Amino acid sequence: MATKKKLTFALMDPPFENARTxxxxxxxxxxxxxxxxxxxxxxxxxxxxxxxxxxxHANAAHGHDLAQEDHPLAREWxxxxxxxxxxxxxxxxWINCGLCVDERGVGxxxxxxxxxxxxxxxxxxxxxxxxxVIGTRG
Amino acid sequence: MAKKIxxxxxxxxxxxxxxxxxxxxxxxxxxxxxxxDFTLLLQGNAxxxxxRGQDGSGLSFGGxxxxxxxxxxxxxxxxxxxxxxxxxxxxxxEERGLESSDFIAGAKPVSRAGxxxxxxxxxLVWHW
Amino acid sequence: xxxxxxxxxRDPFESNDVENHYALASSLxxxxxxxxxxxxxxxxxxxxxxxxxxxxxxxAKAGVxxxxxxxxxxxxxxxxxxxxxxxxxxxxxVVIDHLEDGRKVVWx
Numbered sequence: 197m198a199t200k201k202k203l204t205f206a207l208m209d210p211p212f213e214n215a216r217t218x219x220x221x222x223x224x225x226x227x228x229x230x231x232x233x234x235x236x237x238x239x240x241x242x243x244x245x246x247x248x249x250x251x252x253h254a255n256a257a258h259g260h261d262l263a264q265e266d267h268p269l270a271r272e273w274x275x276x277x278x279x280x281x282x283x284x285x286x287x288x289x290w291i292n293c294g295l296c297v298d299e300r301g302v303g304x305x306x307x308x309x310x311x312x313x314x315x316x317x318x319x320x321x322x323x324x325x326x327x328x329v330i331g332t333r334g
Numbered sequence: 335m336a337k338k339i340x341x342x343x344x345x346x347x348x349x350x351x352x353x354x355x356x357x358x359x360x361x362x363x364x365x366x367x368x369x370x371d372f373t374l375l376l377q378g379n380a381x382x383x384x385x386r387g388q389d390g391s392g393l394s395f396g397g398x399x400x401x402x403x404x405x406x407x408x409x410x411x412x413x414x415x416x417x418x419x420x421x422x423x424x425x426x427x428e429e430r431g432l433e434s435s436d437f438i439a440g441a442k443p444v445s446r447a448g449x450x451x452x453x454x455x456x457x458l459v460w461h462w
Numbered sequence: 463x464x465x466x467x468x469x470x471x472r473d474p475f476e477s478n479d480v481e482n483h484y485a486l487a488s489s490l491x492x493x494x495x496x497x498x499x500x501x502x503x504x505x506x507x508x509x510x511x512x513x514x515x516x517x518x519x520x521x522a523k524a525g526v527x528x529x530x531x532x533x534x535x536x537x538x539x540x541x542x543x544x545x546x547x548x549x550x551x552x553x554x555x556v557v558i559d560h561l562e563d564g565r566k567v568v569w570x
Binding site: 446450459461 | 464466482486489490495569
């Protein structure tokens, strides 16, 4: 089995708007299931991923009620990835940039994520084996 | 010793009005203040951030004016004053009809072919 | 020499910058670095033979390993069996492999 590493990911995109967020979640999921120590720094719109008040909805266009549609929610993906990390013997420190949280009014996070600042990203990057920033595009 | 981090910016004016700054420049400045070692590379349409005299003022919503219009050229001058080297891709500037005389002082040109050398001289490359 | 993984997520029909990223990958490889270019999302579109595939083949000739995310290919109905010889399908795990390996990984 590969040696456990400490990896930092920084992301910017909000959920539901761009394919980048799905690829980012896929990457963090892979790293989590390998049991690595992971720091995620959610910047700008990415602070929305862990927002606790995301809610599912039905989809009349597809003829699905609430249960049938089983709409994906970013907060569930984050929670599931956190659980997978723990099960694999790793850990994830999911940090939401505080000022970005404030301006978006998404201060209620799911359990296992926390508020932080860019200083946390720097500290994480300095202490990690490697890092990947997935920026956004205009 | 701090890791040397090269920050790439190439997507300009995305949210500069709402944020009153360019988020990639802002976060780099904050992390520099926290002890990081950063170099900025402006490429693509972000080379335009170096143009002197950008004016984002005058917007209002419901009659209420924005009080601190963005000025990325000012912010870049500020970050250079704090010791962050700022480069721009010369080819990208020329293709967009920009010359160094249009720019604020202090930014250094690098050719598109020379970007690889910047990559080589840094420990991490972050593309915001 | 250094090792790089460049991840290209954009469609070259959508952004002129994509060919600059290809050129960067080629330049790094010509300097003697080990370079992999991973196509993901709409970045896999030139792997379906088109006017932009030749640009990708030039990158491979420069010594860059070109991979395409298997899910992104499948999501877009690009048959992995019909990829150009210069492009190999890969699981996204390769990104984590390369991060573990200490490569400089840059997202485009």
